[in-house]
Every structure is written in C-alpha cells, then in structure tokens.
Amino acid sequence: MTRRLFGTDGVRGLANADLTVDLALSLSRATAVVLGQGRSAEARAATGRRPVAVVARDPRISGEFLIAAVSAGLASSGVDVLDAGVIPTPAAAFLIADIDADFGFMISASHNPAPDNGIKIFARGGTKLPDAVEDRIEAALTGEMKAPTGASVGRIRRFADAEDRYVVHLLASLPHRLDGIHVVLDCANGAAAGVSPQVFTDAGARVTVIGVDPDGMNINDGVGSTHLDNLAAAVLLHGADVGIAHDGDADRCLAVDREGRIVDGDQIMAILALSMAGRGVLKERTLVTTVMSNLGLMVAMKENDIAVVQTGVGDRYVLEAMNASGFSLGGEQSGHVIMSAHGTTGDGILTGLHLVAEMARTGKSLAELASVMTVYPQIMVNVKNVNHHAVKTDSVLADAVTAAEAELGDSGRVLLRPSGTEPLVRVMVEAADQATADRIAHELADVVRERLSL
Numbered sequence: 001m002t003r004r005l006f007g008t009d010g011v012r013g014l015a016n017a018d019l020t021v022d023l024a025l026s027l028s029r030a031t032a033v034v035l036g037q038g039r040s041a042e043a044r045a046a047t048g049r050r051p052v053a054v055v056a057r058d059p060r061i062s063g064e065f066l067i068a069a070v071s072a073g074l075a076s077s078g079v080d081v082l083d084a085g086v087i088p089t090p091a092a093a094f095l096i097a098d099i100d101a102d103f104g105f106m107i108s109a110s111h112n113p114a115p116d117n118g119i120k121i122f123a124r125g126g127t128k129l130p131d132a133v134e135d136r137i138e139a140a141l142t143g144e145m146k147a148p149t150g151a152s153v154g155r156i157r158r159f160a161d162a163e164d165r166y167v168v169h170l171l172a173s174l175p176h177r178l179d180g181i182h183v184v185l186d187c188a189n190g191a192a193a194g195v196s197p198q199v200f201t202d203a204g205a206r207v208t209v210i211g212v213d214p215d216g217m218n219i220n221d222g223v224g225s226t227h228l229d230n231l232a233a234a235v236l237l238h239g240a241d242v243g244i245a246h247d248g249d250a251d252r253c254l255a256v257d258r259e260g261r262i263v264d265g266d267q268i269m270a271i272l273a274l275s276m277a278g279r280g281v282l283k284e285r286t287l288v289t290t291v292m293s294n295l296g297l298m299v300a301m302k303e304n305d306i307a308v309v310q311t312g313v314g315d316r317y318v319l320e321a322m323n324a325s326g327f328s329l330g331g332e333q334s335g336h337v338i339m340s341a342h343g344t345t346g347d348g349i350l351t352g353l354h355l356v357a358e359m360a361r362t363g364k365s366l367a368e369l370a371s372v373m374t375v376y377p378q379i380m381v382n383v384k385n386v387n388h389h390a391v392k393t394d395s396v397l398a399d400a401v402t403a404a405e406a407e408l409g410d411s412g413r414v415l416l417r418p419s420g421t422e423p424l425v426r427v428m429v430e431a432a433d434q435a436t437a438d439r440i441a442h443e444l445a446d447v448v449r450e451r452l453s454l
Contacts, residue, residue: 005141006134008314012109012118015062019117021069028073028105030140031121034133035103036079049080050154054099056084056092056162057107058191058249061216062117066107070119074105075154077146084162086214088191088250090347091166093126097344098165100124108191108249111226114217126344127323128316163195170199170350173342175279176361179204182240183356186231188224189214190248196349200244203353204360208238220247225254225335225348232260242359242366244352245335251315252335253348255355257366265335266297268355270373272337273306273329275358281328281341282306288321288330290314295413295430300373313417315346376412377434381427381445386452388418388425400447404429404440412437414444423454 005011011027013019036051053074057063063086071081079102084095089106096104102124109116121129121137129137183205187193193212200207210230211223223230225245235243235256243256255263269287276282286307289297293310301308309327311317315336322330322340331337336346343350359366391397397416404414412431419426427445431437 005138006131008316009110010118010120012112012116014115015060015066015117019066019119021065024066024069024119025073026141027119027121027137028070029077029145030137030143031103031105032074032077032079032146033140033143034136035123036077036146050152051079051102052082052099053079054082054084054092054096054101054104054159055107056087056095056105058089058219059086059189059193059214059216060109060114060117060219060248062115063107066117066119067105070105070107071156075156077154078148078152079154081154081156082159083156084159086191086194087162087166088195088347088349089120090251090343090345090350091162091195093122093345094166094169094343095126095159095162096122096124097126098169106249110249110251111220111224111247114219114221128319128345130320167195167199167202169342170353171202173339173350174203174353174357176357177204178353178356178360181242181356181360182206182208182238184208184210184231184234184238184240184243185352186211186223186225186234186243186245187250188220188246188248189218190220190224190246190250192246192250192349196244196246196250196352199349199353200356203357205356208234208240210234224248225252228254228256228262232256232262236260242356244356246348246352247335250348251346253337253351253355254335255352255366257370259367261367263366263370264375265331265333265337266294267370267373267375268335268337268351269329269331270297270300271358271369272339272351272354273301274304274372275354275361276329277304277306283326283328286325286327288318288327290318290332291415291417292428293333294378295376296374304372319345376430376432377437378428378430379434379437379441381441383425383427383445383448385423385454386425386448387454388423388452390452391416391418391425391448394451397447397451400444404444407440408436414440416444416448425452
C-alpha cells in the first residue's frame, strides 16, 4: 500500500532528503490547482486580483530554500504571494484570515530538531485542511499544472506589517493585563523569538527571556516545550512567578510554576476552562480534548459542571469537533490549546498570555490555579513489531483490558492505541498510584506481545 504523503500535520521529513526543493515546488503548484479556485472567476475579475497566498516559516536554515521553492511554485501558477518571513504558525493562520487570502503555507517542523522541516497548508480562513482536500492536492501532483504567462503570473512581495498585525490581535484578545507578573519566556530559539517577548512586555509583564537567539540550527536544541529543565532553572534563578515555554513554531504552550514544577496542557486547559466558564464565554460549558488527556482533567471538569468531548489524537481532530458544534476551547496534553474566539489553530503565545492573565486577574499563583486538577499517575508503553491492526479484534487481549478496567474502577483507565504508520501499539494506563499504573501497563504490554507478535 502506498504511504500517504500528508501526515497528521502536513508534510514532514528530513530537509533536502525527504522534503526536497522539487517536492516543495510540486506541492505548491498542486495546491494552486486545488485551492487557487476558491473564488469564482467573476469575483476575481470584480476585485481585480489573482489568488493570494500567505507564506511564512520558522527560523531553521532549510526554511530559506523551501520557502523560495514554494513561492516560486505559487507565483508561476498565477498566485500572488505575500512573504511574512519568520513568524509563528498561528500567526500565519491568523494573517490568512485577516487579509482574506485564498490559502497559505507555513514551513516548519514544529518541535522536531533543526535538520527536519515540514510544509503545513492552510485553507481560506486560516483553517487546517481536511483529509479529503489533502488527498486532492496529493492527486494533483501528477496532473496538469497551471502555467500562465505575461501579466497573469503571480507576484512575490514582502508582507511588511505581518508581525505588527499579529501582535495587535494578541493584545486585543486579553481579558486582563499582566501588570505585576514576572514571566520567564522560553522561545525555543524558534519562531516565537521575535513576537512573544514583545507582546508579553506590551501586556504589562516583567519579562526575562531564554531561547531567543535562533541561528538556523539551534531550534528546539535543549530549549522549548520539549526541554523544560532550563526554563524551570531560570524561573528559580530569577525568582519569577511563572515560566512559559513554546515549541519551534509556537503553536504549543507549557508552563512551570514559581517552584519549577511543570504545568502541562491538561492543567492549562483546566485553568482556562474554569476562567472562561466563570466569565460566561465557555460555549455550552464544554471542553474538547483528545483521548490522551489525563483522567484528572475529566474529574475536575465533572466536579465543576463542565462537559468534556474527547476526540482522536491530533489537534486537527480537536478543531473538527470544536467547529462542528461551535465550542470555544479545546486542546491536547502536549500544549496545543485552541481558543476559537481568537484563532483557528493552537497558539502558544495566545495561550500563555491568557494563562498569565488569569494569574493577574485572580491574584493567585499558577500552582494555586493548577490545583483544581489532580494529575493521575500515567504511563505509556510502546510495544513494537506487533500486528497493530488486530488490537480491536483479539478476544484474549480484549478480556485482559476488561479485567484491568475492572481492577481500576473509577480511579483509572486503560487505552490501547495502534500506530497509524508502523507496527506498534501504545499501551496507556492511568491509576491512583504510579505503582499500579506501571504494573497494569506492563502486564497488558506482555499480552500484546504474546498475542500480536509478528
């Protein structure tokens, strides 16, 4: 079976090996075929404009040649290109909607190391593409491309006020200023480096920064949301109130409290859900999360009369559920948090601002706010080289899961999740204590190996 080009978040791989100039050029031309017709010919004639696309990137070195290839492919297909330069992924999504562009590209591999890169494509309105549209673009790679000539070719121009527009948008979203709060920001040597310190300062916070010196190769290198030790140390060193960590393209936010303890995406969502519910802006008093969110989040929401809708793993599925029912808050344990009133995708800077704003509004420390949720001990065991397709059909394994769930009762849960790309099963167990979680997870992993080994 041919492997699908698009993954859970665009096209990603080792830059100049998996993700080449030729692929970037072809993808942009195919996208122009599929998404460049978003407006009727009559509408384009009336406005006097060709299709318009916003392009942007994070600071990794390969982004320079990949964005050039994407821009060339679009312009040669009759699309006008606005190059926003190095900005966060959520900024690119916002700008596409803000100027009513037809679509846009973000060149980033998010939290991956510098040698990797990726291409994320957004539709009109700054929304991520559904699977069906990605499939149409992939199919168009082997079809006839657009090749206009003369005055019909696209132009490539600098999006001069891209960053300023985004900063104004972020500040306008805040329910409360951040005056009196000392924040340490870890920008992962990534796309947040040029925006996050400015906007937190403009919002009134006292700001100390780390991970703000991108050189093209140091993105996510020992810093950012996947490496929180340095942030915790900086918070303690400077006596700060809170630490906020972004990933390479700034669509994630994790935090540490004044004692250096990690506050993850589930805890952040719990804090924001209660704040929004109290202010009457949590639509349908509902939070959208994935099946990987901690059981403690479900318990905390139930205790506060907030409903929880769970989706498959991936922020795109959270977004789909939010959009389908008009919900206003959702996200993942990893720190992708979506506030639909202010954005169409996870936004680490927006999330961090609203988290600190709640500290300022209530006068409570982050630890006090996070205490609304008890984090249940959790363990994940990856069982490799197994028939992952048989997870839901093996009766012996099903009986083992049922027995484990009976033992845990209301104090824990079990989740077996097959990988979508490799022969691997993820066994996740939560329990009231770590020892019980560890024991049950490894017992189930043994059953998976015994029953499903290849």
